[in-house]
Amino acid sequence: MTEVIGIRFKKAGKIxxxxxxxxxxxxxxxxxxxxxxxxxxxxxxxxxxxxxxxEVFQPLRKVIRPxxxxxxxxxxxxxxxxxxxxxxxxxxISKYELDMKLVDVEMTFDHNKLTFYFTSDGRVDFRELxxxxxxIFKTRIExxxxxxxxxxxxxNGMGICGRTLCCATFLGDFHPVSIKMAKEQNLSLNPAKxxxxxxxxxxxxxxxxxxxxxxxxxxxxxxxIISTSDGxxxxxxxxxxxxxxxxxxxxxxxxxxxxxxxxxxxxxxLKVRKNKPQTDETEIIDNIDLE
Numbered sequence: 001m002t003e004v005i006g007i008r009f010k011k012a013g014k015i016x017x018x019x020x021x022x023x024x025x026x027x028x029x030x031x032x033x034x035x036x037x038x039x040x041x042x043x044x045x046x047x048x049x050x051x052x053x054x055e056v057f058q059p060l061r062k063v064i065r066p067x068x069x070x071x072x073x074x075x076x077x078x079x080x081x082x083x084x085x086x087x088x089x090x091x092x093i094s095k096y097e098l099d100m101k102l103v104d105v106e107m108t109f110d111h112n113k114l115t116f117y118f119t120s121d122g123r124v125d126f127r128e129l130x131x132x133x134x135x136i137f138k139t140r141i142e143x144x145x146x147x148x149x150x151x152x153x154x155x156n157g158m159g160i161c162g163r164t165l166c167c168a169t170f171l172g173d174f175h176p177v178s179i180k181m182a183k184e185q186n187l188s189l190n191p192a193k194x195x196x197x198x199x200x201x202x203x204x205x206x207x208x209x210x211x212x213x214x215x216x217x218x219x220x221x222x223x224x225i226i227s228t229s230d231g232x233x234x235x236x237x238x239x240x241x242x243x244x245x246x247x248x249x250x251x252x253x254x255x256x257x258x259x260x261x262x263x264x265x266x267x268x269x270l271k272v273r274k275n276k277p278q279t280d281e282t283e284i285i286d287n288i289d290l291e
Contacts, residue, residue: 001050001051001052001053002019002050002051002052002053002056002060003019003020003048003049003050004017004018004019004020004046004048004049004050004051004056004060005017005018005020005025005031005044005046005047005048005049005063006044006045006046006049007031007033007042007043007044007045008042008043008045009035009040009041009042009043011168011169012153012167012168012169012170012171012172013172014172014173015045015046015172016035016042017051017055017056017057017060018031018033018060018061018062018063019060019061019062019063020048020063021062021063023063023065023066024047024048025044025047025048025063025066026044026047027044027045027046027047028043028044029043029044029047029066029067030042030043030044030066030067030071030072030075031044031063031064031065031066031067032063032064032065032066032067032071032109033061033062033063033064034061034062034064035061037108037113037115038108038109038110038112038113039064039108039109039110039112040108040109041067041071041072041074041075041078041109071109074109075109078107078109078111081107082105082106082107083105085105085107085114085116085137086102086104086105088133088136089102089105089116089129089133090102092129092132092133092136093129096126096128096129096132098124098125098126098129099120099121099122099124100118100119100120100124100126100145101118101119101120102116102117102118103117103118103119103146103150103151103154103155104116104117104154104155105117111139112139112140113139113140113141113142114133114137114139114140114141114142115142115143115144116133116141116142116143116144117144117145117146117150117154118143118144118145118146119145119146119147119148119151120145124145126143129143130143148198148199148200149167149174149198149200151198152165152167152168152196152197152198153165153167153168153171154168155168156168157197158197159196159197159202160193160196160202161204165196165197166203166204167203171203174203175203175206176206177200177201177202177203177205177206178201179201181201181205181206181209181212182194182201182205184209184212184213184216184240185205185208185209185212185240186238186240187205212240215240215241215243216240218243218264219238219240219243219245219264220235220238220245220264220267220269220272221235221238221272221273222235222236222237222238223235223273224269224270224271224272224273225269225270225271225273226245226247226262226267226268226269226270227267227268227270228247228249228260228262228266228267228268229266230249230251230258230260231249231250231251231252231255232249232250232270233247233248233249233250233257234247234248235247236248236259243263243264244261244262244263244264245261245262245264245267246259246260246261247259247260247261247262247267
Protein backbone atom coordinates (compact mmCIF):
# COMPACT_ATOMS: atom_id res chain seq x y z
CA MET A 1 0.00 0.00 0.00
CA THR A 2 1.14 3.53 -0.80
CA GLU A 3 0.10 6.79 0.87
CA VAL A 4 -1.06 9.36 -1.69
CA ILE A 5 -3.13 12.49 -2.16
CA GLY A 6 -5.27 13.20 -5.25
CA ILE A 7 -4.75 16.50 -7.06
CA ARG A 8 -6.53 18.16 -9.96
CA PHE A 9 -5.16 21.02 -12.02
CA LYS A 10 -8.45 21.82 -13.77
CA LYS A 11 -12.05 21.80 -12.60
CA ALA A 12 -13.00 18.58 -14.39
CA GLY A 13 -9.52 17.29 -15.14
CA LYS A 14 -7.95 13.97 -14.25
CA ILE A 15 -6.99 13.22 -10.66
CA UNK A 16 -3.26 12.62 -10.26
CA UNK A 17 -1.67 10.91 -7.28
CA UNK A 18 1.26 12.51 -5.45
CA UNK A 19 3.38 11.51 -2.48
CA UNK A 20 2.43 13.82 0.45
CA UNK A 21 5.94 13.38 1.97
CA UNK A 22 4.64 13.69 5.52
CA UNK A 23 2.22 16.58 4.95
CA UNK A 24 -1.40 16.12 5.98
CA UNK A 25 -3.89 17.30 3.36
CA UNK A 26 -7.68 17.47 3.29
CA UNK A 27 -9.98 17.98 0.31
CA UNK A 28 -10.24 21.66 -0.63
CA UNK A 29 -6.63 22.58 0.10
CA UNK A 30 -4.11 23.62 -2.54
CA UNK A 31 -0.59 22.34 -3.07
CA UNK A 32 2.55 23.09 -5.04
CA UNK A 33 3.77 19.98 -6.87
CA UNK A 34 6.41 18.91 -9.36
CA UNK A 35 4.95 17.51 -12.60
CA UNK A 36 6.30 16.44 -15.97
CA UNK A 37 5.48 19.94 -17.26
CA UNK A 38 7.18 21.73 -14.36
CA UNK A 39 6.13 23.15 -10.98
CA UNK A 40 2.35 23.58 -10.82
CA UNK A 41 -0.38 24.79 -8.47
CA UNK A 42 -3.00 22.09 -7.88
CA UNK A 43 -6.24 21.57 -5.97
CA UNK A 44 -6.45 18.68 -3.50
CA UNK A 45 -9.57 16.58 -4.13
CA UNK A 46 -8.52 13.51 -2.13
CA UNK A 47 -6.77 13.90 1.22
CA UNK A 48 -4.17 11.47 2.54
CA UNK A 49 -5.17 7.88 1.87
CA UNK A 50 -3.61 4.51 1.12
CA UNK A 51 -4.10 2.84 -2.26
CA UNK A 52 -2.87 -0.42 -3.73
CA UNK A 53 0.55 -0.23 -5.36
CA UNK A 54 -1.00 -1.29 -8.69
CA GLU A 55 -2.97 1.99 -8.81
CA VAL A 56 0.17 4.12 -8.63
CA PHE A 57 2.45 4.91 -11.56
CA GLN A 58 6.05 4.82 -10.44
CA PRO A 59 8.03 6.86 -9.78
CA LEU A 60 5.43 8.70 -7.70
CA ARG A 61 6.08 12.44 -7.82
CA LYS A 62 6.24 14.31 -4.52
CA VAL A 63 4.47 17.35 -3.15
CA ILE A 64 6.77 20.32 -2.74
CA ARG A 65 4.66 22.04 -0.07
CA PRO A 66 1.12 23.07 0.82
CA UNK A 67 0.15 26.30 -0.97
CA UNK A 68 0.04 29.42 1.19
CA UNK A 69 -1.66 32.78 0.65
CA UNK A 70 1.27 34.12 -1.36
CA UNK A 71 1.12 31.11 -3.70
CA UNK A 72 -2.61 31.65 -4.23
CA UNK A 73 -2.05 35.31 -5.07
CA UNK A 74 0.61 34.35 -7.61
CA UNK A 75 -1.74 31.77 -9.11
CA UNK A 76 -4.42 34.45 -9.55
CA UNK A 77 -1.89 36.81 -11.14
CA UNK A 78 -0.76 34.06 -13.51
CA UNK A 79 -4.35 33.66 -14.70
CA UNK A 80 -4.33 37.34 -15.73
CA UNK A 81 -1.01 36.84 -17.51
CA UNK A 82 -2.48 33.88 -19.38
CA UNK A 83 -5.27 36.11 -20.71
CA UNK A 84 -2.71 38.64 -21.89
CA UNK A 85 -0.68 35.89 -23.55
CA UNK A 86 -3.84 34.63 -25.25
CA UNK A 87 -4.53 38.03 -26.85
CA UNK A 88 -0.92 38.39 -27.98
CA UNK A 89 -0.91 34.91 -29.53
CA UNK A 90 -4.18 35.58 -31.39
CA UNK A 91 -2.60 38.67 -32.97
CA UNK A 92 0.50 36.71 -33.95
CA ILE A 93 -1.59 33.93 -35.51
CA SER A 94 -3.40 36.57 -37.57
CA LYS A 95 -0.05 38.13 -38.51
CA TYR A 96 1.31 34.84 -39.88
CA GLU A 97 -2.09 33.92 -41.41
CA LEU A 98 -2.11 30.47 -39.83
CA ASP A 99 -5.15 28.20 -40.15
CA MET A 100 -5.57 27.53 -36.43
CA LYS A 101 -7.92 28.52 -33.62
CA LEU A 102 -6.42 29.33 -30.23
CA VAL A 103 -8.42 27.75 -27.40
CA ASP A 104 -6.53 28.22 -24.15
CA VAL A 105 -3.20 29.18 -22.58
CA GLU A 106 -1.55 27.67 -19.51
CA MET A 107 1.46 28.95 -17.60
CA THR A 108 3.40 26.76 -15.19
CA PHE A 109 3.70 28.04 -11.64
CA ASP A 110 7.47 28.53 -11.99
CA HIS A 111 6.95 30.53 -15.24
CA ASN A 112 9.33 28.22 -17.12
CA LYS A 113 6.78 27.20 -19.75
CA LEU A 114 3.77 28.57 -21.65
CA THR A 115 1.47 26.09 -23.36
CA PHE A 116 -0.90 27.24 -26.10
CA TYR A 117 -3.77 24.89 -27.00
CA PHE A 118 -5.30 25.19 -30.46
CA THR A 119 -7.55 23.38 -32.90
CA SER A 120 -7.08 23.03 -36.63
CA ASP A 121 -8.48 20.95 -39.46
CA GLY A 122 -5.00 19.86 -40.53
CA ARG A 123 -1.31 20.15 -39.79
CA VAL A 124 0.04 23.62 -39.10
CA ASP A 125 3.60 24.84 -39.62
CA PHE A 126 3.93 27.06 -36.56
CA ARG A 127 7.74 27.17 -36.28
CA GLU A 128 7.93 30.90 -36.97
CA LEU A 129 5.10 31.52 -34.51
CA UNK A 130 6.95 29.64 -31.76
CA UNK A 131 10.10 31.71 -32.37
CA UNK A 132 8.09 34.94 -32.19
CA UNK A 133 6.31 33.92 -28.97
CA UNK A 134 9.59 32.81 -27.36
CA UNK A 135 11.10 36.21 -28.16
CA ILE A 136 8.10 38.00 -26.64
CA PHE A 137 7.68 35.97 -23.44
CA LYS A 138 11.33 34.94 -22.87
CA THR A 139 10.32 31.44 -21.76
CA ARG A 140 9.82 27.96 -23.18
CA ILE A 141 6.86 27.78 -25.61
CA GLU A 142 4.76 24.73 -26.48
CA UNK A 143 1.91 24.68 -29.01
CA UNK A 144 -0.37 21.67 -28.59
CA UNK A 145 -3.09 20.71 -31.05
CA UNK A 146 -6.26 19.33 -29.42
CA UNK A 147 -9.54 17.82 -30.64
CA UNK A 148 -13.01 19.33 -30.63
CA UNK A 149 -14.02 17.38 -27.50
CA UNK A 150 -11.08 18.86 -25.59
CA UNK A 151 -12.01 22.29 -26.90
CA UNK A 152 -15.55 21.96 -25.55
CA UNK A 153 -14.18 20.76 -22.20
CA UNK A 154 -11.92 23.80 -21.90
CA UNK A 155 -14.43 26.42 -23.07
CA ASN A 156 -17.55 24.94 -21.40
CA GLY A 157 -21.08 25.77 -22.52
CA MET A 158 -24.71 24.61 -22.38
CA GLY A 159 -25.88 21.27 -23.73
CA ILE A 160 -29.23 20.64 -25.43
CA CYS A 161 -30.48 19.40 -22.04
CA GLY A 162 -30.12 22.96 -20.71
CA ARG A 163 -27.32 22.09 -18.27
CA THR A 164 -23.60 22.89 -18.36
CA LEU A 165 -21.49 20.42 -20.31
CA CYS A 166 -20.70 17.14 -18.53
CA CYS A 167 -17.13 17.16 -19.85
CA ALA A 168 -16.47 20.56 -18.28
CA THR A 169 -18.28 19.76 -15.03
CA PHE A 170 -17.36 16.29 -13.78
CA LEU A 171 -16.08 13.98 -16.55
CA GLY A 172 -12.38 13.42 -16.05
CA ASP A 173 -11.95 11.27 -19.17
CA PHE A 174 -13.72 10.86 -22.48
CA HIS A 175 -15.24 7.42 -23.04
CA PRO A 176 -15.85 5.92 -26.50
CA VAL A 177 -19.37 6.65 -27.77
CA SER A 178 -20.88 4.92 -30.82
CA ILE A 179 -24.03 5.21 -32.92
CA LYS A 180 -24.91 1.69 -31.71
CA MET A 181 -25.67 3.17 -28.28
CA ALA A 182 -28.24 5.54 -29.78
CA LYS A 183 -29.86 2.66 -31.68
CA GLU A 184 -30.11 0.50 -28.56
CA GLN A 185 -31.81 3.35 -26.70
CA ASN A 186 -34.31 3.88 -29.55
CA LEU A 187 -33.15 7.46 -30.04
CA SER A 188 -33.50 9.47 -33.20
CA LEU A 189 -30.48 8.98 -35.45
CA ASN A 190 -30.68 12.61 -36.55
CA PRO A 191 -27.12 13.92 -35.91
CA ALA A 192 -28.51 17.25 -34.69
CA LYS A 193 -30.35 15.49 -31.85
CA UNK A 194 -27.63 13.12 -30.62
CA UNK A 195 -24.56 15.33 -31.05
CA UNK A 196 -23.10 17.73 -28.50
CA UNK A 197 -21.91 21.26 -29.17
CA UNK A 198 -18.52 19.77 -30.06
CA UNK A 199 -20.15 18.09 -33.07
CA UNK A 200 -19.46 14.58 -31.77
CA UNK A 201 -21.90 12.07 -30.29
CA UNK A 202 -23.04 13.14 -26.81
CA UNK A 203 -21.10 11.64 -23.90
CA UNK A 204 -24.36 10.98 -22.02
CA UNK A 205 -25.23 8.19 -24.49
CA UNK A 206 -22.74 6.12 -22.50
CA UNK A 207 -24.40 6.63 -19.09
CA UNK A 208 -27.27 4.14 -19.46
CA UNK A 209 -25.69 1.89 -22.08
CA UNK A 210 -25.16 -1.07 -19.73
CA UNK A 211 -28.78 -0.92 -18.53
CA UNK A 212 -30.13 -0.82 -22.10
CA UNK A 213 -27.89 -3.70 -23.14
CA UNK A 214 -29.30 -5.80 -20.30
CA UNK A 215 -32.92 -4.83 -21.08
CA UNK A 216 -32.50 -5.43 -24.81
CA UNK A 217 -31.38 -9.00 -24.18
CA UNK A 218 -34.94 -9.87 -23.14
CA UNK A 219 -36.65 -8.17 -26.10
CA UNK A 220 -37.41 -9.59 -29.55
CA UNK A 221 -36.81 -7.49 -32.66
CA UNK A 222 -39.20 -5.53 -34.84
CA UNK A 223 -40.48 -7.88 -37.54
CA UNK A 224 -40.27 -11.07 -35.47
CA ILE A 225 -43.29 -13.38 -35.63
CA ILE A 226 -44.73 -14.09 -32.20
CA SER A 227 -47.44 -16.18 -30.60
CA THR A 228 -49.78 -14.53 -28.09
CA SER A 229 -53.02 -15.36 -26.28
CA ASP A 230 -54.82 -13.42 -29.04
CA GLY A 231 -53.19 -15.28 -31.92
CA UNK A 232 -50.10 -15.00 -34.07
CA UNK A 233 -48.65 -11.77 -35.37
CA UNK A 234 -45.72 -9.54 -36.17
CA UNK A 235 -43.96 -7.08 -33.89
CA UNK A 236 -44.38 -3.46 -34.93
CA UNK A 237 -42.31 -1.80 -32.20
CA UNK A 238 -40.65 -2.49 -28.86
CA UNK A 239 -40.51 -0.43 -25.65
CA UNK A 240 -37.21 -1.14 -23.95
CA UNK A 241 -37.97 0.48 -20.60
CA UNK A 242 -41.52 -0.89 -20.30
CA UNK A 243 -40.36 -4.30 -21.55
CA UNK A 244 -43.33 -4.73 -23.85
CA UNK A 245 -44.01 -4.96 -27.58
CA UNK A 246 -46.61 -3.59 -29.96
CA UNK A 247 -47.82 -6.23 -32.39
CA UNK A 248 -50.38 -6.73 -35.18
CA UNK A 249 -52.06 -10.06 -34.38
CA UNK A 250 -54.48 -12.35 -36.21
CA UNK A 251 -56.51 -15.06 -34.50
CA UNK A 252 -56.92 -16.90 -37.80
CA UNK A 253 -55.11 -16.49 -41.06
CA UNK A 254 -57.99 -14.74 -42.85
CA UNK A 255 -58.98 -12.52 -39.90
CA UNK A 256 -58.23 -8.77 -39.99
CA UNK A 257 -55.25 -7.91 -37.77
CA UNK A 258 -55.66 -6.19 -34.43
CA UNK A 259 -52.98 -4.11 -32.72
CA UNK A 260 -52.25 -4.83 -29.07
CA UNK A 261 -49.48 -4.39 -26.50
CA UNK A 262 -47.92 -7.44 -24.83
CA UNK A 263 -45.37 -7.92 -22.08
CA UNK A 264 -42.31 -9.94 -23.10
CA UNK A 265 -43.46 -12.58 -20.59
CA UNK A 266 -46.73 -13.01 -22.49
CA UNK A 267 -45.27 -13.81 -25.92
CA UNK A 268 -43.33 -16.57 -27.61
CA UNK A 269 -41.09 -15.87 -30.59
CA LEU A 270 -41.89 -18.22 -33.47
CA LYS A 271 -39.73 -16.76 -36.19
CA VAL A 272 -36.82 -14.33 -35.99
CA ARG A 273 -36.26 -11.90 -38.81
CA LYS A 274 -32.71 -10.59 -38.96
CA ASN A 275 -31.69 -7.43 -40.82
CA LYS A 276 -35.30 -6.70 -41.69
CA PRO A 277 -35.57 -3.36 -43.55
CA GLN A 278 -37.42 -0.56 -41.81
CA THR A 279 -41.09 -0.25 -42.84
CA ASP A 280 -43.97 1.74 -41.45
CA GLU A 281 -46.67 0.07 -39.35
CA THR A 282 -49.30 0.12 -42.13
CA GLU A 283 -47.00 -1.80 -44.45
CA ILE A 284 -46.21 -4.35 -41.73
CA ILE A 285 -49.91 -4.92 -40.95
CA ASP A 286 -50.72 -5.50 -44.61
CA ASN A 287 -47.91 -8.04 -45.02
CA ILE A 288 -48.17 -10.30 -41.97
CA ASP A 289 -46.66 -13.69 -42.71
CA LEU A 290 -47.92 -16.47 -40.43
CA GLU A 291 -46.00 -19.27 -42.08
